[in-house]
Amino acid sequence: MSSTRSFDGDVSSSSHRSIEYYDDSIHTNTVPSSPFNFLTPSQARTSTFSLDSSITTINNIKVICRFRPENELEINNGGKSIVDFPNSQTVTLHGKDYTGQYTFDRIFTPQSTQLDIYQFSIAETVDDLINGYNGTVLAYGQTGSGKSYTMLGGNNANSNFMNDPDSFGIAPRISHEIFERITANELESNEVEYTVEISFMEIYLEQIKDLIDTNNNEDFTIHEDKLNGVYVKGLTSKNVTNELELLDYLQNGLKYRSIASTQMNQESSRSHTIFHIKLTQKHVESETIKRSNLFLVDLAGSEKIDKTGAQGQSLQEAKKINSSLSALGNVINALTDGKSTHIPYRDSKLTRILQESIGGNSRTSLIINCSPSSFNELETLSTLRFGTRAKSIKNSAHVNTELSTASLKNKIMQLEKINQNNQAYIKQLEDELSSSRSESSPLMFSMVRTSTTSAATSIATKPSLATFQSRLPTMPSTASIISTSPSLKASNITLTEELDRRDKKIEDLENVILNLKMQNLKTAHQEESKLFSLENSLHNIGNKLNEVELINVNLRKHLLISEKIIESRDNKINKLKLALKDQQLLISRETLGFRNRLGEIQMKLEDLNKYKEEEMSIKRETLLLQRQQSVSSSKGAASSAATITPDASTDDVQSISEIKPDPELIDQSFDDLDHSKTLVNASSEQLKQALDDSTVQNGFSIYSSKKLDDLKPVNFQQEYISISEFLKESRRRSLLMAPPNISSASEVPSPKIPELDSSDTSGMFNDDSPPSSGGKSRKNRRHSSSSGLNLKIVKPLKSASSLGLFNS
Numbered sequence: 001m002s003s004t005r006s007f008d009g010d011v012s013s014s015s016h017r018s019i020e021y022y023d024d025s026i027h028t029n030t031v032p033s034s035p036f037n038f039l040t041p042s043q044a045r046t047s048t049f050s051l052d053s054s055i056t057t058i059n060n061i062k063v064i065c066r067f068r069p070e071n072e073l074e075i076n077n078g079g080k081s082i083v084d085f086p087n088s089q090t091v092t093l094h095g096k097d098y099t100g101q102y103t104f105d106r107i108f109t110p111q112s113t114q115l116d117i118y119q120f121s122i123a124e125t126v127d128d129l130i131n132g133y134n135g136t137v138l139a140y141g142q143t144g145s146g147k148s149y150t151m152l153g154g155n156n157a158n159s160n161f162m163n164d165p166d167s168f169g170i171a172p173r174i175s176h177e178i179f180e181r182i183t184a185n186e187l188e189s190n191e192v193e194y195t196v197e198i199s200f201m202e203i204y205l206e207q208i209k210d211l212i213d214t215n216n217n218e219d220f221t222i223h224e225d226k227l228n229g230v231y232v233k234g235l236t237s238k239n240v241t242n243e244l245e246l247l248d249y250l251q252n253g254l255k256y257r258s259i260a261s262t263q264m265n266q267e268s269s270r271s272h273t274i275f276h277i278k279l280t281q282k283h284v285e286s287e288t289i290k291r292s293n294l295f296l297v298d299l300a301g302s303e304k305i306d307k308t309g310a311q312g313q314s315l316q317e318a319k320k321i322n323s324s325l326s327a328l329g330n331v332i333n334a335l336t337d338g339k340s341t342h343i344p345y346r347d348s349k350l351t352r353i354l355q356e357s358i359g360g361n362s363r364t365s366l367i368i369n370c371s372p373s374s375f376n377e378l379e380t381l382s383t384l385r386f387g388t389r390a391k392s393i394k395n396s397a398h399v400n401t402e403l404s405t406a407s408l409k410n411k412i413m414q415l416e417k418i419n420q421n422n423q424a425y426i427k428q429l430e431d432e433l434s435s436s437r438s439e440s441s442p443l444m445f446s447m448v449r450t451s452t453t454s455a456a457t458s459i460a461t462k463p464s465l466a467t468f469q470s471r472l473p474t475m476p477s478t479a480s481i482i483s484t485s486p487s488l489k490a491s492n493i494t495l496t497e498e499l500d501r502r503d504k505k506i507e508d509l510e511n512v513i514l515n516l517k518m519q520n521l522k523t524a525h526q527e528e529s530k531l532f533s534l535e536n537s538l539h540n541i542g543n544k545l546n547e548v549e550l551i552n553v554n555l556r557k558h559l560l561i562s563e564k565i566i567e568s569r570d571n572k573i574n575k576l577k578l579a580l581k582d583q584q585l586l587i588s589r590e591t592l593g594f595r596n597r598l599g600e601i602q603m604k605l606e607d608l609n610k611y612k613e614e615e616m617s618i619k620r621e622t623l624l625l626q627r628q629q630s631v632s633s634s635k636g637a638a639s640s641a642a643t644i645t646p647d648a649s650t651d652d653v654q655s656i657s658e659i660k661p662d663p664e665l666i667d668q669s670f671d672d673l674d675h676s677k678t679l680v681n682a683s684s685e686q687l688k689q690a691l692d693d694s695t696v697q698n699g700f701s702i703y704s705s706k707k708l709d710d711l712k713p714v715n716f717q718q719e720y721i722s723i724s725e726f727l728k729e730s731r732r733r734s735l736l737m738a739p740p741n742i743s744s745a746s747e748v749p750s751p752k753i754p755e756l757d758s759s760d761t762s763g764m765f766n767d768d769s770p771p772s773s774g775g776k777s778r779k780n781r782r783h784s785s786s787s788g789l790n791l792k793i794v795k796p797l798k799s800a801s802s803l804g805l806f807n808s
């Protein structure tokens with residue numbers, strides 16, 4: 001016969017190791033003979049190889065509530081403890097907004113040790129496993145409430161729980177005890193073979209990941225069949241032969257668990273982990289197999305996003321965690337509201353995988369982890385309500401056996417035998433009944449009928465035939481007494497009728513009371529369901545609000561950044577506009593100045609032209625006069641004398657003989673050459689200066705053309721002539737002008753022109769032959785001495801308009 005355990009909520013009665021809860025000093029002393037002996041005393045739990053899978057035990061989920069000590073964050077935020085514990089099953093919450101009492105199967109205070117939790121609440125799970133029942137231990141609670149600490153242990157629960165054996169949590173203690181029990185049973189008899197298989201997974205962002213083989217990238221799908229229940233296909237499973245091997249896989253898998261640091265927990269688990277231990281026991285003789293599964297579930301913590309400061313990836317994780325925990329809440333709600341026909345197990349991977357654990361074939365313990373601090377009042381309240389709700393979930397667990405063919409045959413034979421016996425028994429009863437009917441009175445008949453009814457009831461409870469037969473001998477004597485007295489018979493009938501009537505009335509009243517009680521219970525249940533559902537919705541709304549709030553905060557940040565960017569851009573645009581304005585102002589100012597200067601130049605050019613015209617006409621007149629004088633003085637020579645008629649029709653035509661190269665001017669020209677670029681670029685000031693200096697005095701400007709190649713073409717009328725050509729021409733003209741027969745130089749003074757080789761003009765203005773009109777320094781002498789010199793003779797400008805210099 002399988003051992004069953006009580007899940008009636010009375011913890012002290014359910015455990016034979018009952019220790020007074022508040023006496024934390026009481027611990028069992030054991031002599032450590034193995035590295036794990038200090039974990040828990042090895043209890044002599046009897047285990048027979050039960051095969052009776054027909055026995056299904058209905059039990060509520062066992063809810064254990066654990067408060068951890070206050071932490072630094074809570075103290076630093078001015079948190080105060082708001083809980084007290086009137087007894088081992090009750091906690092009173094003295095919140096700011098809410099005060100109330102909550103009752104669970106067991107409550108553990110912040111001072112409770114890991115051993116307390118295991119001994120008084122979880123150890124029975126191993127009994128169940130050995131006896132062939134499925135079991136689940138689930139840790140639930142807000143982030144940082146101590147779920148991983150409770151399930152695994154250690155200060156750094158997620159990765160290094162093995163460091164401190166004293167703080168070992170439930171998983172290592174259970175593993176130790178499983179193997180201890182197996183070893184003990186094997187020592188006792190060798191009729192059962194034991195196999196322990198494990199698998200380890202996490203559900204991260206609603207995706208299943210293999211924590212035994214992290215390279216396993218199967219598309220993990222959830223399946224269900226009669227033999228295995230609900231399981232994940234494709235997960236790696238490993239056979240283990242001792243607890244060290246098992247813990248090695250557990251610890252190794254935890255290294256790959258998704259964790260992150262949040263404001264509430266430095267090593268916050270971002271996934272739900274499920275460690276699965278599968279125990280198979282095979283009876284060597286009968287080949288009957290007993291399979292049982294234990295799921296150790298460390299849920300990710302529910303979190304308020306504003307408190308954890310989750311952002312980016314952590315925010316995505318928090319959303320998924322909260323939504324799968326909401327799905328868990330919805331399943332619990334549907335299981336307990338008394339009216340739901342559909343249980344939404346398939347709403348999340350977590351609830352689907354835990355389907356058997358919540359409302360199915362499992363003996364489940366839920367450990368709700370809480371903070372005692374006012375800093376987490378709302379979260380603690382929500383967790384306590386979750387636990388309260390889960391308390392009323394009913395699971396139906398049975399031993400999972402698989403019979404061998406021989407055992408099945410045996411069982412059929414046994415059942416057939418029982419069936420035959422039952423049929424014989426019924427036949428016997430029927431015979432006895434018919435014989436009694438024939439002899440007895442109506443009263444007798446009534447009594448027999450009553451007896452038959454109780455006999456029928458007895459069939460169900462299998463009373464012995466002897467018990468029934470022992471009653472029969474009394475019947476004839478009673479019947480004979482009654483039948484001998486007619487008055488007694490009549491009054492007896494009346495009394496019987498009265499009794500029947502009263503019985504009926506009592507029965508009716510009892511039914512009414514029962515109905516009322518049922519009604520009350522139902523109403524209370526429905527109210528509770530509604531409350532839970534409302535709380536759940538509130539929780540969901542809270543989560544949504546948190547998310548929206550966070551999105552708002554982010555949007556506000558973005559808005560601020562955008563505003564700053566726009567502001568800085570506006571500033572830049574304004575600066576650019578100002579700079580543009582300055583530039584425009586500068587341009588318009590310069591344009592104005594330029595136009596003014598251009599006007600001045602134009603005026604000067606006009607003046608110059610006028611002056612030149614006047615000068616030309618004077619010169620012409622003088623020339624005419626000279627000719628006339630010469631004609632009259634040479635008398636007769638006039639016919640042979642060459643007459644030069646200047647072409648007065650154009651301004652351009654200049655007699656080269658009129659040109660008197662002035663060294664001063666030429667010097668000046670050299671200076672100007674340096675500014676040639678400026679000239680070309682039409683600097684009005686320099687142009688003006690150049691014109692003033694060169695043109696106005698002599699009617700010609702002579703510039704060195706040495707650098708002309710570098711200059712841009714200039715639009716005003718120019719003629720270039722080499723100095724040798726110039727000299728030749730001058731000589732030629734002076735000869736022409738000179739009277740052929742007059743040799744006296746005193747009469748007609750001809751211009752004195754130096755003889756120069758036209759091919760060599762370099763020495764013209766060298767330092768050894770300074771111009772006679774020296775006095776002015778010639779700083780650009782190098783221009784003329786270093787290379788062949790060409791002179792540029794610039795004709796007087798016709799008019800300002802012909803310049804076209806500033807056309808652009």
Ligand SMILES: Nc1ncnc2c1ncn2[C@@H]1O[C@H](COP(=O)(O)OP(=O)(O)OP(=O)(O)O)[C@@H](O)[C@H]1O
Pocket residue numbers: 067068069071110141142143144145146147148149150154155156157265267268269270299300301302369
């Ligand atoms: N009962 C306790 N006694 C001492 N320290 C505890 C207890 N419970 C939790 N702690 C410490 O509190 C911290 C947070 O605990 P833990 O990581 O177990 O929380 P959690 O509920 O698993 O959080 P999360 O959901 O964010 O993963 C850890 O440093 C742990 O050691």
